[in-house]
Each structure stands twice: as structure tokens, then as C-alpha cells.
Amino acid sequence: MMGKGSFCDKNGLKKGAWTEDEDKKLTAYITRYGHWNWSLLPPFAGVSRSGKSCRLRWMNYLRPNMKHGNFTEDEDNVIISLHNKIGNKWSKIASKLPGRSDNEIKNRWNVHLKKRVQHNQTVSGSEHTGTLEPDQANLDVNPVKETDVEFQHEDGILFPGVPPSESSSSSSSSSTELLSCWLNGIDSAGLRDLTPQTFDDEMVGDFWTEPFLPDNEGSIPLGDNLWSPFNFVNDFIHQSSCQDMFMTDEVLRPTLDTYVEDNVEMN
């Protein structure tokens, strides 16, 4: 379903529904470079949005392996079960359901499951306790027992096929970490999460050590003004002749800020 129509606020930042073009730009950018700093990222990615809006769009919709569409009975049962235990902790519930965002789960609860649970409680309350309604009975056949959820896989996920690190590793890396990784050719587990399988096949050589070249023939459309932190790094190294310099926060932060100011056209 389409969301709200888009418009610009007083700062010239777009709000409202995301366009396909914006989605492509953001996806292309984050897929290649990760979300090193949400507040600085939008101009690099070529979108006139707030960092907050970009983060939300990515987390709720554009992330790899996101499921869109109907919830399965199992997913519903997991949500009900977890909500019963921990309440409105949507992000925690989402961490147990790979491919579902906290926003999606929150909506699912508010629109469907809350009513269902309330109805079940009303019905079961009017009968003798201990009798399960059909929906309630489903909870029992749910392969995931409540006790599993909290105590057996505190930081894990409930469904097979996705490594336990996925849900937590999507948190942001600092610009320094990411840039240091690039400079050192490190392919950390956290950064690898940002490169989905669908794009792996297109990569030639090591993504994190190969210099960035616009890939106009690939399936990932890159915006004309897609700015790369690689440009910054390359320019910085070239300008300061400091290839061997250890990239500390003190070095990177102010310089990155200056680079953004000088090279990125704020809309």
C-alpha cells in the first residue's frame, strides 16, 4: 500500500512516502557502504531525507531478507506469546522474527492480535479456566515454547536459517570503524551483514578491498550523485600523503565533516 504523499519541510527535506528512486538510491548506497552514520548518510546516498527517515525506511522496508505481506500463524503465535511475556517491547519481539520489523509487528499486534487476544480472554473468562479456545490451542502446538523464547535463546532468533548475529549486528557502525575497515581491508562479520546474498554474486573480487566503481550495468541502480566515503578516503590520503597514518577519530571526524561540507551539496 502506498503511504502518505511526499512533501518538503521547511529545511527542504522530503517527508512522506518514499519513491522507488529514493529506495533504489538508499539501497544501493547502504548495500555498498553500510550505514556508517545515519545523520550524515542522506547526502552521500543522494536522497533529501533526514537520517532518521533513512534509517526507518531501511530498517522497516529495505533491509535484505525483509518479508512483506501476511504473517504466518506461527509468527502470530510468537508475537502473542512474547507480548504476553514482555509487553510492548517491539524491537525485542522483532529480534525473534527475522524479516519482520518492530514497526510491522507493532502494527500487526494493534490491528489484529490485540483484538484476538482480548476476544479469547473474554470468551475463556466466561467459561471455566483452563479451557483453550482454538487460537489459544494454537499456542500450544506452536513449535516455539514460551520458555524457549526468553531463556533458551536470549539473543538468538526463533526460526532457522538466519545466523543469530543478524538481528543485533544491524546496529550502526561508527564512521571511524567503517572507514578503518575499508582502509585495512577488514571484512568484519558485522559489515558482511550489510552485503546481502543477492549482491554477492555481482561482486568481483573482495568488495571491501576493491575500489568502488559505479556499476551501471548491474542490477543496482546507482544515483548520479551517489557519494562514496571511498572518495573521501582516497581524496584524504591523496591530499595529505598519509597512507601510513593510523586513522583515529581525531583525524577522521573533523576531516570527514569538512569533506562533507566541501563536497556534498546539501539540498
Add this chain to the structure above:
DNA sequence: AATAGGTTCAACCGCGAGTGA
């Protein structure tokens, strides 16, 4: 066919936690 009212869900907003200077 028109439209009023209800429903859905993407996106926004405000706040608190965490971190670093």
C-alpha cells in the same frame, strides 16, 4: 456509481539511553 465510514500500515514525532568531548 457515489460516498461515508472503517481499516490498514508506512511514516512521523518525541523521548530516553548511550557515548564522547
Add this chain to the structure above:
DNA sequence: ATCACTCGCGGTTGAACCTAT
């Protein structure tokens, strides 16, 4: 201790869609 900043969470909003009349 304080300030500034980013990130992430949970509640709320409102446009698009659906359904009943």
C-alpha cells in the same frame, strides 16, 4: 558534571485502501 550528538524505541498520525450502504 554538563553539553551535544546519534541512535533506537514506542506511540501516534493520516493517506490510501476497503467495504457497506
